Amino acid sequence: MTAEIISVGTELLLGQIVDTHAPTMARILAECGIGCQRRTTVGDNLGRLTATIRESLDRADVVVLIGGLGPTMDDLTRDGIAGALGESLVREEGYVNELRAWFEKRGLPFSENNARQGDRPESGQFIDNPNGTAPGLLVQKEGKTVIALPGPKGEFNPMAKGTVREFLERLGGGVIHSRVLRVVGMGESYVESLLVDLMQADEPTVAPYAHTGEVHLRLTARGATKAEAEAKLEPVHAEIARRLGANLFGTDDTSLEQSVIETLRLRKQTVGTAESMTGGQLAARFTNVPGSSEAFLGGIVSYHVDVKVASLHVPADLLERVGPVSPEVAEKMAAGAREILNVDWALSITGNAGPASDIDHKPVGLVYIGIAGPDGVEVREEKYRGVREDIQRRAGQTALGWLREKLG
The missing domain is CATH 3.30.70.2860 (Alpha-Beta Plaits)
Known part of the structure; x- marks a missing residue:
């Protein structure tokens, strides 16, 4: 069984709103044994919406529409479904009366355009919306299924993950x-x-x-x-x-830093960091792991050469001679961090993330990563491509992967 998802709204096409509902719906469909083959976004245009629904019905067994069920004139999903199926809209007066009473109870004016939320295709039925005034729609006709859900997050999520999911589980059969x-x-x-x-x-x-x-x-x-x-x-x-x-x-969701922290815990060992180019990003990744304080003791951000000297005991004459982006400095940073933080393992990162070459004319993407452990200090030279954020991320990944390799 196959499905397509149609997200409705000009604001989506213009990029004013990010569509987070379609991925959620695709996952629900998959978990119910229904493969989503295509996702489409359509603006608030009745002709294009109707044509898109009709095309989707030609290809798929299930079509799910998200958005366009409100009371205003640009809420066209009901009309589009009816047009694609060759049906008229019928008004559920009982629902409209309930809706009018809901407004009156809250002292709110009931404008007649709200009554549009009581319209449905002739062969359709409503899906209850416990958190809003626009019900969803379910139409089953000639072996095809059409589902329409409102766009507001507080309405879409409970319906998609509740009533609609239960229906799809029965429909998909796997x-x-x-x-x-x-x-x-x-x-x-x-x-x-x-x-x-x-x-x-x-x-x-x-x-x-x-x-x-x-x-x-x-x-x-x-x-x-x-x-x-x-x-x-x-x-x-x-x-x-x-x-x-x-x-x-x-x-699944296991991160590299989680894997490293768990291994350190099992070995009853600790780690610390000394960072220049990454500015504390590696330490932040460790601290994002719940309970990481059992293994991660701390980090030193030594962005300026003076801090490398004062906090990590990197010799000033070495920095003057080879510059901060060098294997020698990465080695001293790692060794200094291991001693000062009193950890079993220390990782150091120094390099040039760009966007321009540094004062020593070291090229963008050149990075030195150090690791100090029980058997001494080692340094790797890496050359990365990409923007600054990519280079910083890759350096952290390499450092974590190398430590994981050392831990075995």
Whole structure:
């Protein structure tokens, strides 16, 4: 069974509002065993909306519309559905009377355009909206299903996750379940080269997605129940883990910093940071992990050379001789942080994130990462492309991935 989602509203087309409802609806459909094949945004134009609904009904079994159910003249979803189905709108006078009473009870004027919220296609029925005045719509005709939901978040979410989800679970008769595997230290093309045969299989599907400093692999399978779908994922997950080894660090929402903190906890070890170019971002990532104080003791942001000297004991003559963006300084930063913070492991980052070359003419993207541990200090040179934020993020990813590798 397939579905399409149509988001209605000129404000969406103009970028004045970000559409967060369509992704939510797509996830609900998938979890109910109904695959969303297309998402479309249409402005407040009746001709284009009607044509879009008609085209979606030609392709999909289920069409979900979001928005355009209010009382004003530019709320056209009811009209569009009726036009696409070749039906007229009928008015539920009982609902209009209830709506009028609702307004009167609150001392609010009832303008007649509010009565439009009591209109529905001839073959349709209302979906109760407990948090607003515009009911949703459900139409089932000639093997097709049309669902329309209001746009306000406080109305859409309870309806989509409640009544509508229950209906879709019965309609879909199964689930589509996904699991995301998170990979560090490998590029997308290399990961793909290791998994070509698995990616060519019909089920479970394996799809790679590149993120800054990571590659995500989405595994997806269908089943009559979630447990059945998950059982189909297990052997593929195990095979991917075998091929990627330690580069596969987590699933779903597990972050790289969570993985590192958990490993440190198990080993009863601690970590600290010394940062220049990243300005405390690496420390912030550690502190975003609940309970990280068991393993992360603190960090020193030494953006200026004077702070590198005063707080990390980097020799001033070394800074004058080689400059702050150098392997020697990264080494001294890591060693200083390990001693001063009294931790088992210390990570240091110094580099040039741009947008221009620094005073020592070091190119944008040149980064040195240091790691000080029980066996001494090591430094890596990295060269990244991208804007400043990307370079900073990648440096943090490399530092975390390297520490995770050291921890085993």
